[in-house]
Amino acid sequence: xxxxxxxxxxxxxxxxxxxxxxxxxxxxxxxxxxxxxxxxxxxxxxxxxxxxxxxxxxxxxxxxxxxxxxxxxxxxxxxxxxxxxxxxxxxxxxxxxxxxxxxxxxxxxxxxxxxxxxxxxxxxxxxxxxxxxxxxxxxxxxxxxxxxxxxxxxxxxxxxxxxxxxxxxxxxxxxxxxxxxxxxxxxxxxxxxxxxxxxxxxxxxxxxxxxxxxxxxxxxxxxxxxxxxxxxxxxxxxxxxxxxxxxxxxxxxxxxxxxxxxxxxxxxxxxxxxxxxxxxxxxxxxxxxxxxxxxxxxxxxx
DNA sequence: GGCAGTCAAGTACGC
DNA sequence: GCGTACTTGACTGCC
Numbered sequence: 001x002x003x004x005x006x007x008x009x010x011x012x013x014x015x016x017x018x019x020x021x022x023x024x025x026x027x028x029x030x031x032x033x034x035x036x037x038x039x040x041x042x043x044x045x046x047x048x049x050x051x052x053x054x055x056x057x058x059x060x061x062x063x064x065x066x067x068x069x070x071x072x073x074x075x076x077x078x079x080x081x082x083x084x085x086x087x088x089x090x091x092x093x094x095x096x097x098x099x100x101x102x103x104x105x106x107x108x109x110x111x112x113x114x115x116x117x118x119x120x121x122x123x124x125x126x127x128x129x130x131x132x133x134x135x136x137x138x139x140x141x142x143x144x145x146x147x148x149x150x151x152x153x154x155x156x157x158x159x160x161x162x163x164x165x166x167x168x169x170x171x172x173x174x175x176x177x178x179x180x181x182x183x184x185x186x187x188x189x190x191x192x193x194x195x196x197x198x199x200x201x202x203x204x205x206x207x208x209x210x211x212x213x214x215x216x217x218x219x220x221x222x223x224x225x226x227x228x229x230x231x232x233x234x235x236x237x238x239x240x241x242x243x244x245x246x247x248x249x250x251x252x253x254x255x256x257x258x259x260x261x262x263x264x265x266x267x268x269x270x271x272x273x274x275x276x277x278x279x280x281x282x283x284x285x286x287x288x289x290x291x292x293x294x295x296x297x298x299x300x301x302x
Numbered sequence: 303g304g305c306a307g308t309c310a311a312g313t314a315c316g317c
Numbered sequence: 318g319c320g321t322a323c324t325t326g327a328c329t330g331c332c
Contacts, residue, residue: 006324021328022310057324068310103323104311117311143323146313178323180314248324274324309328317320 001231001294002096002270004048004055005282012047014040017061025065027073034063034075038082045089052299053282055096055270060121062128067120076131087132094298096270097138098233099125107165108145108158115161119169126169137230140172141199144182144190155186159193170196176235179204179246184217191224198224201235202260203274207246214260218267230270236260237274248274252281258288268294 007017016037020029041062048056065071076083090097105118122140129138148154162170175191176199177184184205187198200221202214209217218234225232238256240247252275275281289295 008325015327017326019309019327021308024328059324065310070310100324102311103313106312109312111312114312121311148313246322276324303332305330305332307329307331309326313323315321317318 001268001289001292002055002298003273003282003285003289003295004053004057004096004098004270005273005275005278006057006100007059007278009044009047009279010277011279012040012043014043016040016044017059019061019064022065022068022070025070030064030071030073030075031078034079035082037062038079038086042086042089045086045093045095047279048095049093051279051283052286053279054094054298055098055272057098057100057272058128060099060101060125063124066128067117067124076127080131083128083131084133087134090132090134096230096233097129097132097134098272099129099138099140101125101140101142103143105142106145107142107161108148108154110148110157119165122169122173123166126166126172129172130168135230136171136228138172139174139197139199139229139233140169141174141176141233143178144175144186147181151181151186155182155190159190162190162194162196174199174229174233176201177204177208179207183208183210184212184221185210188220188224196224197226197229197232199233199235201237201274203235203237203239203248204246214263218264218269222267222269232267232269233272234269235272235274248276250276252277252284254284254288257285261289261292265292265294 125140174197177187198221222232237248238253240249
């Protein structure tokens with residue numbers, strides 16, 4: 001069991017997701033911003049290593065406009081040595097990496113242009129992970145997409161299009177249940193037709209769960225992961241008090257997290273904390289997990 | 303330097 | 318029809 005957080009670290013005084021306006025685009029700007037982002041990513045990984053945080057979600061903004069037609073820079077070659085170095089660091093530290101393209105990636109959209117942009121974006125994500133030499137356990141997680149008034153057809157479109165994705169995208173892609181449209185049951189149905197692993201979001205499942213218990217949700221999602229996918233990943237959060245339903249908490253609820261570890265003790269998985277204060281909650285979670293055999297097994301020597 | 307409006311991209315929902 | 322939410326700031330032009 002590894003515990004991690006997404007994209008941003010406020011303790012390290014830099015941002016690995018710096019970008020700029022499309023109207024300000026130039027090759028120089030792209031190279032300068034990407035170089036700064038990569039340098040910051042290394043700093044964050046070093047911070048994580050020092051704190052035994054061995055799971056991290058890399059921002060999709062690492063290379064601004066990488067999948068946009070405006071981008072003509074051969075960033076793969078230009079930053080090859082950086083990708084080599086960062087990839088080696090990740091492998092040496094035995095870290096797990098994931099990515100989560102944003103809401104514009106919709107494989108089941110009825111609009112051709114949206115589909116094409118989505119595939120370009122997924123190719124960029126897969127290329128980045130490939131360039132770092134990471135194995136297939138470095139996953140790219142997406143949601144199933146929109147419903148467009150006809151859910152069955154929307155799911156069929158996802159299944160059909162998944163089959164035609166480039167292999168290096170398919171090998172890394174996983175789907176995550178959301179809290180409004182596609183439940184765990186829907187994701188499992190897509191898994192049955194495609195083999196795509198299902199990443200369980202325990203918070204979303206608590207909102208849209210189809211009556212499936214937390215323990216059963218862990219069991220059902222775990223079965224969708226093959227050995228080469230690495231151990232399953234679970235997204236964890238809780239409700240922010242007083243906010244709209246589905247809003248992620250500002251800071252981890254350690255009592256709830258401790259209960260979750262106890263209830264789930266018969267399963268092993270990596271935990272991505274989708275919590276606003278990021279690395280602070282990750283460090284709190286790790287303190288709680290110290291006594292958990294699943295966690296201590298992988299952090300020996302850190 | 304500070305501020306407020308805006309930012310590549312989609313969709314669903316509440317008002 | 319518009320504003321908002323999603324992982325949320327960060328960039329930009331104007332004063």
